[in-house]
Amino acid sequence: MGRFHHGDASEPVDDVDLAHLELVVAERLGRSEPFLVTVDDGSVDGATSYWVAEDSPLRFAFGSLVPESAIDAMRLRIMLDAADGDHGLHVARAA
Incomplete structure (x- = not known):
């Protein structure tokens, strides 16, 4: 399991999901196109949304290497x- 870091917030995300998210971020921000990312745990109250833009302090921490x-x-x-x-x-x- 990896972690998606946005500023001081940190969300646990499956490593393969995180690798895909990293590529989406690279593609969108490479075109200077900010967007909304919501990390959802499947419950009614369990979602957090993040605005991802060029000046967003982002970090992707992988728990294991994703081939x-x-x-x-x-x-x-x-x-x-x-x-x-x-x-x-x-x-x-x-989880």
Whole structure:
């Protein structure tokens, strides 16, 4: 399990999910396109949203190495499309 750090906040995220999120952030911010990321634990009250922009203090801390073969191009495309949408990108908080 890895961690998505945004400023002083830190969210546990599965390493493979985190690797996909890292690529989405790199793609969007590489084009100077800020977006909303919501980390959700599946409960009614368990979501936290973060505005991700070029000046956001971000860090991705992986619990284990994610092989390149674990990156799913279709999943990445779906996540990029979600980041373009009105509700932003939702990722699952790891247990």
